[in-house]
Amino acid sequence: MMLTSKPIHLGTLFDDLARRGSTTAIRLSRPLDTAPEAGVELDVPSAAALVRRFAGWFAEAGVRPGDRVAIAKRNHWDYVLLSCAAARLGAVPASLSAHLAPETLDTLLRRLGPALLVTDxxxxxxxxxxxxxxxxxxTRTLVVDGARQGELSPADLHGAAAPPPRRPHLDAPLAIMHTSGTTGTPKLVVHTTRTIMRRLAGFESHRWPVLGSRRDDTVTSSYSYAHGRALAWTAGVLWLFPEALSVIADPDWEQAAPALRRHRPTTLEVQPATLARWQRHLDREGDLFARVRLFVSTFDAVHPSTVRAFLGASERRAPVWMQGWGQSETGPLTFRFFTRRSLAERQGADPTTRDLGRPIPGRTRLRVVDQKTLRPLPTGETGLIYCRTDALCTGYVGEEGRWRSKLIGQWWNTGDIGSIDRTGAVRLVDREVDSLTEGGCLEIEDVVDERLPQVLECVVLGVPDGPPVPVVAVRDGALDVGAWKEAVADLPEMAEPVVVDWEDLPRTGTGKVRRGTLRERLGLPRTAAGTGKWT
Known part of the structure; x- marks a missing residue:
């Protein structure tokens, strides 16, 4: 079989890696839910064998080319292996987070109409x-850890052989994943081999300076493996043959710390909400991050104090933080680097990481348009951000009209509000649906985080006919009112803060606060000043 210089085929990814002679160790924080007997140490050939095993299960369960296989289970990296197995059959995997509310999960499954549901x-x-x-x-349900009458278990499918692999057309549906759903029911995003494997994983499979995985790296991640990011990350990282790929399935420190201790990372990609939780442990166990040369944050905005704290925990001479901005529909659109020095220079003057850097050269283009007329705006003015990228998804399952409505020619409406300066740098203000009449909720949240260390999370919710409402999660359950008033004195007017516990903030599988759900819990209107038209 002819192998390319990039990962192309999802269904045979691990077979292709094994043929290339990969020696990367795959280390897991706990055994896979679908193969607990395999333990916590795998290699690429054993991962390939698991993919073939799962493909045999699916074929025996009646999955055929073109069918959809929905995967919704406890978070772990076996989402990737199960997706590879479905793709090997020519079926289309659809990854759904177990964090979805039952009614939301039910809605998405109704839209998918899968031939098989893999769950727990x-x-x-x-x-x-x-x-x-x-x-x-x-049509059928496979329960990975036991089944009732009428459902399948792995024991029912044991020993089934995997058919020869099938490879879909480059532009045929390859994988489906959902958006975060912070403001409502998530969209089901359709990607192809061309968009997610060639454009996204292919980009990461180059040995770029700083960003590319090195042969001596332990590349560690902890996020929702139901997210499409997991497919591109796995393929791009493994194609470069690092020493080890380390997966932390559970973000709780009690589960994460032992894995970090056993396998000290040199590059680390963790969703920002998890980093915020880990940050409070740096004083006692910051040495776990001493070897990290590269931190990567995606999925959501990250606070400057978090970036500063983790860069400070590294004992490398010049560790780097890469912040990426993008969407499930597009993959990364911009990136920016932070260092200890760059953060120190900005501290106190402009405490925000909402400056998102510049578009990826040769891969993405951005422009800002007027929210009412959709006509391009001059440099520096604030409006809706549109992007143009060859990695754009090809549709939304069950909502094709919604997908088309966000396109103007080949330009895609991100639903974000921001500006682009004369150097091409992007500054994010808000999601359009969350926008305020004065200022930006994201920037206010950054300022509060910077000025009040006791605040674990601040979420500013706009309302149509009054000042925005800040919802504040604090370390000890009580907010110092005097300190709060001093910290926000020069910010746009806000209502009195609502104090909650960290656990009371509803979150998506990637750790984003579900602002729509939070609004409902507090009895606030469903939208702020924004229209919500572009979600």
């Missing part, structure tokens, strides 16, 4: 307790 007993029980029998949305 706990998720089924949670959905049924909420009055949703999600197994009824699929």
């Amino acid at each position: 007993a706990d998720l089924l029980h949670t959905a049924r307790s909420a009055g949703r029998d999600i197994s009824g949305r699929a």
Whole structure:
């Protein structure tokens, strides 16, 4: 078989890596839910064998080319292996986070109409307790840790052989993943081999300076592996043959710390909400990050104090933080680097990481348009950000009209508000749906984080006919009112803060605060000053 210089085929990814002689160790924080007997140490050939095993399961369960296989289970890296197995059959994997509310999960499964649902007993029980029998949305259901009558278990499919691999057309649907759903029901995003493997994973499979994985790297991640990022990350990293790929499935420090201790990372990609939780442990166990040369943050905005704290924990001479901005529909659009020096120069003057850097050269283009007329705006003015990229998804399952409505020719409406300066640098203000009449909620949140270390999270919610409402999660359950008033004295007027516990903030699988759900809990209007038209 002819191998290319880039990862192309999702279904045979691990077979292709094995043929290339990969020696990368795959280290897991806990055993895979789908193969607990495999333990916590894998290599590429054993991962390839697991993909073939799962493909055999799916074929025996009746999955055929073109079918959809929905995957919704406890978070772990086996989302990637199960997706590879479905793609090997010519089927289309659809990864759904177990963090989705039962009614949301039910809605997405109804849109998908999968031939097979791969899930676990706990998720089924949670959905049924909420009055949703999600197994009824699929032709058959495979429960990876035990099944009731009418459902399949791995034991029922044991020993089934995987058919020869099939490879879809470059522009045929390859994988489906959902958006974060911070403001409502997530969209089901369709990617192809061309968009996610060639454009996204292919870009990461180059040995770029600083960013590219090195032969002696331990490349560590901790995020929602239901996210499409997991496919591009796995393929791009493994194609460069690092010493080890380390997966931390559970963000809780009690589970994460032992894995970090056993396998000290040299590059680290973690969703920002998890980093915020880990940050409070740096005083006692910051040495776990001493070897990190590169930190990567995606999925959501990250506060400057978090970036500063982790860069300070590294014992490298010049560690780097790469912040990427993009969407499930587009992949990364811009990136920016932070160093200890660059943060020190900005501290106190402009405490924000909302300056997102510049478009990826040769891969993305950006422009800002007027929110009402959709006509391009002059440099420096604030409006809706549109992008142009060859990695754009090809549609939304069950919502094709919604997808088309966000396109003007080949330009895609990101739904974000921001500006682009004369150097091409992007500054993010807000999501359009969350926008305020004065200032930006994201920047206010950054300032509060910088000025009040006791605040674990500040979420500013705009309302149509009054000052925005700050929702504040604090370290000890009580907010110093005097310190709060002093910290926000020069900011746009806000209502009195609502104090909550960290655990009370509803979150998506990638750790973003579900602002729409939070609004409902607080009895606030569904939208702020924004229209919500571009979500």
